[in-house]
Amino acid sequence: MRKILRNNHGNMKISRIAYPLGLFVCLFIYVAYVKWRWAFASQRIFSITETAVGPRNQQYHEKLVTANRAVFYGIMFDAGSTGTRIHIFQFTQSAKETPTLTHETFKALKPGLSAYADDVDKSTQGIEELLNVAKEEIPFDLWKVTPLVLKATAGLRLLPGEKAQKLLQKVREVFQASPFLVGDDCVSIMNGTDEGVSAWITVNFLTGNLNTPGKNSVGMLDLGGGSTQITFLPKIEVTLQTSPAGYITSFQMFNNTYKLYSYSYLGLGLMSARLAILGGVEGKPDNELVSPCFPSSFNGEWEHAEITYKISGHKAGVHLYELCSQRVSEILQNKVHKTEEVKNLDFYAFSYYYDLAANVGLIDKEKGGSLTVEDFEIAAKYVCRTMEVNPQKNPFICMDLTYISLLLQEFGFPKTKVFKVGICYFCNPDNFKNSTMILYSRIITTIIPPLKSST
Numbered sequence: 001m002r003k004i005l006r007n008n009h010g011n012m013k014i015s016r017i018a019y020p021l022g023l024f025v026c027l028f029i030y031v032a033y034v035k036w037r038w039a040f041a042s043q044r045i046f047s048i049t050e051t052a053v054g055p056r057n058q059q060y061h062e063k064l065v066t067a068n069r070a071v072f073y074g075i076m077f078d079a080g081s082t083g084t085r086i087h088i089f090q091f092t093q094s095a096k097e098t099p100t101l102t103h104e105t106f107k108a109l110k111p112g113l114s115a116y117a118d119d120v121d122k123s124t125q126g127i128e129e130l131l132n133v134a135k136e137e138i139p140f141d142l143w144k145v146t147p148l149v150l151k152a153t154a155g156l157r158l159l160p161g162e163k164a165q166k167l168l169q170k171v172r173e174v175f176q177a178s179p180f181l182v183g184d185d186c187v188s189i190m191n192g193t194d195e196g197v198s199a200w201i202t203v204n205f206l207t208g209n210l211n212t213p214g215k216n217s218v219g220m221l222d223l224g225g226g227s228t229q230i231t232f233l234p235k236i237e238v239t240l241q242t243s244p245a246g247y248i249t250s251f252q253m254f255n256n257t258y259k260l261y262s263y264s265y266l267g268l269g270l271m272s273a274r275l276a277i278l279g280g281v282e283g284k285p286d287n288e289l290v291s292p293c294f295p296s297s298f299n300g301e302w303e304h305a306e307i308t309y310k311i312s313g314h315k316a317g318v319h320l321y322e323l324c325s326q327r328v329s330e331i332l333q334n335k336v337h338k339t340e341e342v343k344n345l346d347f348y349a350f351s352y353y354y355d356l357a358a359n360v361g362l363i364d365k366e367k368g369g370s371l372t373v374e375d376f377e378i379a380a381k382y383v384c385r386t387m388e389v390n391p392q393k394n395p396f397i398c399m400d401l402t403y404i405s406l407l408l409q410e411f412g413f414p415k416t417k418v419f420k421v422g423i424c425y426f427c428n429p430d431n432f433k434n435s436t437m438i439l440y441s442r443i444i445t446t447i448i449p450p451l452k453s454s455t
């Protein structure tokens, strides 16, 4: 469990230049709100300056009211395949001005919701625990006007429909019994394209590419636990013409029509890929999963979605990298659509791309950085080849790095291709972290209604 937090005086714990960025993002959110007329910030929410508050935020709220500023909240649950996270957003608004994001509370619980597929009653405890965080953070009198939504991603997409619906229904019941504002569609599975597109909007907004004529957009790569997304704005017609059905999505924003290439590969998130590489089956603990990606003497256990798998290395543990990459290539064979155009566009990579690169020191944990596909490959080769004599704390590191390097090549990226990982280069390198990107992506996710897809 982790809690990223910020003080109680309206300062998000993102760095100084990122803060004004937040204001811009909020302006964007507001325009999006007006444009799509979504119920997130209803009239009621914008006129709550006079309401009384609970003890916890009393002081801050009084300050705001004195300054004639309204404060309102939104609660978003991100039900990812590896964990459930609550984001409590606090916005403030001066009279007739646009609202600004002034505070965020974040808490995450593991495992993800899908781990409770066979015992849905067990899922409620974690949800209630996270809702209690919201009750502590949000003044009592604002509870009933605070919208509450949950968006589930790959974990629930991977479950049989009936099991996923049962879980969603359980969460819906917990939400409906809560004091917050819930609609009929407060709990849903987000489709993979919307997940990719909302992250693309976020990164391009934060990098200043949206609404700046002549500025090129950047592509977005997200590697989650259960699925992975690639999204970019094609500049050449041939990409639009030759992409398979379901890969091109059109949507309108700021009076522009965007035709994006966006695809979410279900089952190719890092944790799902690990299981596939090991030859295991989701939900079924086999006797023992043996892999050439572990050192020959390795024996251990791996917990994935509430199931503990026995894992071990191949007895003839030589040429670990070669054997491991062969196995990973088998898993990736004919799964991923390649485009020529990705070679020529700038890309930002997030989530496990960031985690892995930071773990092996390819980038600075705090600052992020730039690296090439080859950097991942060299790190994979080094780790795999030295693992026999120099065992790693994380036994999956050879497999994960090999997977990332081959996945990127399957997308069509040459080995020399440079990526920006979890950091914003248009501004001070200290300012744009993986978590900042994810934060805004979550906000935008709650605001954008399902995007219309077309090919």
Ligand SMILES: O=c1[nH]cnc2c1ncn2[C@@H]1O[C@H](COP(=O)(O)OP(=O)(O)O)[C@@H](O)[C@H]1O
Binding pocket: 078, 079, 080, 081, 082, 083, 085, 112, 153, 154, 155, 223, 224, 225, 226, 227, 228, 269, 350, 351, 352, 353, 355, 434, 435, 438, 439
């Ligand atoms: O709020 C967040 N802050 C930072 N990283 C996050 C946050 N939410 C998810 N992640 C990253 O997402 C990855 C896990 O993906 P997730 O569990 O969301 O799977 P999914 O997207 O395939 O459903 C990890 O790399 C984790 O660090």
Ligand SMILES: [Ca+2]
Binding pocket: 080, 081, 153, 224, 225
């Ligand atoms: Ca995710």
